[in-house]
Amino acid sequence: MKAAERLKEFLDGIEAYVTAKNITPTRFNPEFALAETLSLEDLDKLTQDECFGYAYQLMQYVDHIGTERAQCENVIRWCENSLQSIISELLSSGVWDTYAKHETKVATILRNDDLARKINEWKLTAQGRLENIKSREYNVRRKADILFEKGKRK
Numbered sequence: 001m002k003a004a005e006r007l008k009e010f011l012d013g014i015e016a017y018v019t020a021k022n023i024t025p026t027r028f029n030p031e032f033a034l035a036e037t038l039s040l041e042d043l044d045k046l047t048q049d050e051c052f053g054y055a056y057q058l059m060q061y062v063d064h065i066g067t068e069r070a071q072c073e074n075v076i077r078w079c080e081n082s083l084q085s086i087i088s089e090l091l092s093s094g095v096w097d098t099y100a101k102h103e104t105k106v107a108t109i110l111r112n113d114d115l116a117r118k119i120n121e122w123k124l125t126a127q128g129r130l131e132n133i134k135s136r137e138y139n140v141r142r143k144a145d146i147l148f149e150k151g152k153r154k
Contacts, residue, residue, distance in 0.1 A: 025067035032061040051151030058144035065137040072130040079123035
């Protein structure tokens with residue numbers, strides 16, 4: 001089985017578990033964008049119920065973003081595990097200079113082994129996405145908290 005197929009099988013297994021346990025996340029709803037992009041003027045006009053309603057929508061959006069974060073983390077874990085297997089197998093082959101640093105050996109493997117290089121690219125891509133997702137999740141959560149607090153003061 002190719003690496004892409006193994007990764008897909010791994011992610012499909014997680015999805016099947018989530019679905020079977022009935023813990024599927026909230027699907028994206030365009031109303032989330034409305035709640036997130038309210039102007040200051042619109043915020044001042046909101047009633048208490050509207051504040052709570054928009055805060056609820058933003059928390060649903062946070063749930064959606066959290067699912068994306070978890071998927072990226074799963075890809076990263078799978079890639080790290082696969083890379084460790086490939087690297088340990090190649091390092092144990094005994095063709096390495098015993099005085100070379102471990103980092104140098106790993107870099108050489110990533111440069112010369114097509115599969116390891118591809119898996120490392122997937123890992124780096126997932127890590128890059130994860131950084132954006134984490135900050136997005138935090139920012140949307142803060143907006144929901146602000147709306148909730150504003151609703152409590154009305």
